[in-house]
Amino acid sequence: xxxxxxxxxxxxxxxxxxxxxxxxxxxxxxxxxxxxxxxxxxxxxxxxxxxxxxxxxxxxxxxxxxxxxxxxxxxxxxxxxxxxxxxxxxxxxxxxxxxxxxxxxxxxxxxxxxxxxxxxxxxxxxxxxxxxxxxxxxxxxxxxxxxxxxxxxxxxxxxxxxxxxxxxxxxxxxxxxxxxxxxxxxxxxxxxxxxxxxxxxxxxxxxxxxxxxxxxxxxxxxxxxxxxxxxxxxxxxxxxxxxxxxxxxxxxxxxxxxxxxxxxxxxxxxxxxxxxxxxxxxxxxxxxxxxxxxxxxxxxxxxxxxxxxxxxxxxxxxxxxxxxxxxxxxxxxxxxxxxxxxxxxxxxxxxxxxx
Amino acid sequence: xxxxxxxxxxxxxxxxxxxxxxxxxxxxxxxxxxxxxxxxxxxxxxxxxxxxxxxxxxxxxxxxxxxxxxxxxxxxxxxxxxxxxxxxxxxxxxxxxxxxxxxxxxxxxxxxxxxxxxxxxxxxxxxxxxxxxxxxxxxxxxxxxxxxxxxxxxxxxxxxxxxxxxxxxxxxxxxxxxxxxxxxxxxxxxxxxxxxxxxxxxxxxxxxxxxxxxxxxxxxxxxxxxxxxxxxxxxxxxxxxxxxxxxxxxxxxxxxxxxxxxxxxxxxxxxxxxxxxxxxxxxxxxxxxxxxxxxxxxxxxxxxxxxxxxxxxxxxxxxxxxxxxxxxxxxxxxxxxxxxxxxxxxxxxxxxxxxxxxxxxxxxxxxxxxxxxxxxxxxxxxxxxxxxxxxxxxxxxxxxxxxxxxxxxxxxxxxxxxxxxxxxxxxxxxxxxxxxxxxxxxxxxxxxxxxxxxxxxxxxxxx
Numbered sequence: 001x002x003x004x005x006x007x008x009x010x011x012x013x014x015x016x017x018x019x020x021x022x023x024x025x026x027x028x029x030x031x032x033x034x035x036x037x038x039x040x041x042x043x044x045x046x047x048x049x050x051x052x053x054x055x056x057x058x059x060x061x062x063x064x065x066x067x068x069x070x071x072x073x074x075x076x077x078x079x080x081x082x083x084x085x086x087x088x089x090x091x092x093x094x095x096x097x098x099x100x101x102x103x104x105x106x107x108x109x110x111x112x113x114x115x116x117x118x119x120x121x122x123x124x125x126x127x128x129x130x131x132x133x134x135x136x137x138x139x140x141x142x143x144x145x146x147x148x149x150x151x152x153x154x155x156x157x158x159x160x161x162x163x164x165x166x167x168x169x170x171x172x173x174x175x176x177x178x179x180x181x182x183x184x185x186x187x188x189x190x191x192x193x194x195x196x197x198x199x200x201x202x203x204x205x206x207x208x209x210x211x212x213x214x215x216x217x218x219x220x221x222x223x224x225x226x227x228x229x230x231x232x233x234x235x236x237x238x239x240x241x242x243x244x245x246x247x248x249x250x251x252x253x254x255x256x257x258x259x260x261x262x263x264x265x266x267x268x269x270x271x272x273x274x275x276x277x278x279x280x281x282x283x284x285x286x287x288x289x290x291x292x293x294x295x296x297x298x299x300x301x302x303x304x305x306x307x308x309x310x311x312x313x314x315x316x317x318x319x320x321x322x323x324x325x326x327x328x329x330x331x332x333x334x335x336x337x338x339x340x341x342x343x344x345x346x347x348x349x350x351x352x353x354x355x
Numbered sequence: 356x357x358x359x360x361x362x363x364x365x366x367x368x369x370x371x372x373x374x375x376x377x378x379x380x381x382x383x384x385x386x387x388x389x390x391x392x393x394x395x396x397x398x399x400x401x402x403x404x405x406x407x408x409x410x411x412x413x414x415x416x417x418x419x420x421x422x423x424x425x426x427x428x429x430x431x432x433x434x435x436x437x438x439x440x441x442x443x444x445x446x447x448x449x450x451x452x453x454x455x456x457x458x459x460x461x462x463x464x465x466x467x468x469x470x471x472x473x474x475x476x477x478x479x480x481x482x483x484x485x486x487x488x489x490x491x492x493x494x495x496x497x498x499x500x501x502x503x504x505x506x507x508x509x510x511x512x513x514x515x516x517x518x519x520x521x522x523x524x525x526x527x528x529x530x531x532x533x534x535x536x537x538x539x540x541x542x543x544x545x546x547x548x549x550x551x552x553x554x555x556x557x558x559x560x561x562x563x564x565x566x567x568x569x570x571x572x573x574x575x576x577x578x579x580x581x582x583x584x585x586x587x588x589x590x591x592x593x594x595x596x597x598x599x600x601x602x603x604x605x606x607x608x609x610x611x612x613x614x615x616x617x618x619x620x621x622x623x624x625x626x627x628x629x630x631x632x633x634x635x636x637x638x639x640x641x642x643x644x645x646x647x648x649x650x651x652x653x654x655x656x657x658x659x660x661x662x663x664x665x666x667x668x669x670x671x672x673x674x675x676x677x678x679x680x681x682x683x684x685x686x687x688x689x690x691x692x693x694x695x696x697x698x699x700x701x702x703x704x705x706x707x708x709x710x711x712x713x714x715x716x717x718x719x720x721x722x723x724x725x726x727x728x729x730x731x732x733x734x735x736x737x738x739x740x741x742x743x744x745x746x747x748x749x750x751x752x753x754x755x756x757x758x759x760x761x762x763x764x765x766x767x768x769x770x771x772x773x774x775x776x777x778x779x780x781x782x783x784x785x786x787x788x789x790x791x792x793x794x795x796x797x798x799x800x801x802x803x804x805x806x807x808x809x810x811x812x813x814x815x816x817x818x
Binding site: 093125128130138148151156189 | 560
């Protein structure tokens, strides 16, 4: 294991490749979370809510009720649900990129105001001025919803900085994708986050495609959990299709960060079933590949298996499914019938103060 | 042969300094690389090394002397092979020997003068703030100190305020603006960052979203180009995109505009860039009182502020009112000099140029009014239009490029809203439309100066 170090002249030492520092404290390898029956049901409920909500959003997009860019979270539900379930709302903060509907739903934000934002209505969470990619809830400490790939990583480090500055015991979770993992500012932020021991969990949602470019076509080091190592940020690769694995890893990450060890990196191996956004040519991967992921690794089917093992009946799940359908259909109705913003709102919120 | 050791220029803008300490005495043998003296400028204390071998002859300027001009003989040295007492000051000086370790050679026989010298004429008497009561005391303060005082006062007042940037803490500020802050506020609130503008601008913006009030210093705004995404996409747009939910109360500050002899990549005025962005406040003060009063206002604002300073005026002293809490309103221009015949509109370092031109013009019977915009966004067009109503002629003076400039914007506003008041076309006096060159003569040719303003004014006055 650990190599013995032989004293060498300075020049030789500098030429030595930087190997892993085996004496460094590292987090323990996480174990799958042991969920109670109620917790499993809640995971199921939230994941189904995200799936149905996103399917509905896709439909509304097709009907022309949602415009611009719309990035669906279908397939990745276990990541947001597993992580958010471990956080303390109102204490821990969350920030993500433009594929943000799922995180908001998992954080308990009202589906009506999210859907109304997608349709650009006054009642939307950003009063219709942000749209799908730019949604925020300061009340829930959900800080967006950012459209520039990678920006949320630096901003997240800033939220972590604020937690530490205020000594409020909170942790920031900054989600970003495998595409963002190649952005320069991510590494600037890794450096400062570790240097200043900021309380932040960096979560790479590796859905394997940055738009249409697969990880190994874009990343020299495609094992993304290693991306923090040269900043001494430990990384853990997690099965992001299994909500219990996600939750278990989050528990371990929280322990690490809350103990004052600074940041940690979780690479969630996941998959999106739908295109990058609504206009996706789907030429960069085969239909078989998508189909095989759906059949073998679907996160909702996975939870169903756990639930069956815990003795939950099909009927009970069907009741949940029906409740969710109602919630989503109500959200769509709300979003379709709510009025658009007043024209004078064009000029509000540009600045906070009057000068 | 005697060698004269002259006061070196230790930075591109240094004009004088304090001879803090001699580390050699008369008669000492020195070798090249030995430290001769410690020299203090308003920016830093630096060691001054010998270039030649020899013996120190006479120390001309004793230690502790302040205000020693660059190029003054501070000591003489007997060079290699020279006899004792060969330090004859009358002897011809062949070539400069003792000089600054870097920067331009101070004692060059034909010293090239930077074009920026014309940008900073002697500081004019500051306009007294009419809002202040009669009898208010004023203190001579440099712009640099005024900025520091503003930050220190706001940090005392509000725990959420902190300052971060490159060299702001232990180095005391690359331009010494944050001097003393680390000592008073500690390393929790005065934070040295790595050289990663994009990253720390984002961390600052995130911290502001998380409820703090960061002051992010850029060593110069040229480097903020690396971070402009966070200034615009993250800081400026979030309040709007969130329907007014999420604030980003942050100040991005640092020197902006042409510095002296540092060429194109380090000499640019970003005023028009940031002033184009809805959601930002952009402030560009000229004198020390404004630097203080407006920076305090910027820190208190709930909006993101880009605060553009100017390195060339950091060391200039102006009157700053001695009041407990001097905060100025954002978005209000001021009349620096009243006049009847023509309006000169400017901001930042251009104000000094405009004032200098106004003095020359006064000697020729043209009475110029000088308006300092102070804030570039929101722009106080009312004050400009009111002045125009009186003078009917307008020239904009801007240390920056002409295309899509603040000058262009003023010209457009005046054309749209003040057309009937114009007796002549609006003229723009700006830098030349080229990247700023290094060569002294070209640099001088590229930058604005008072004579160009005088010429433009004569044109609009048909004289």
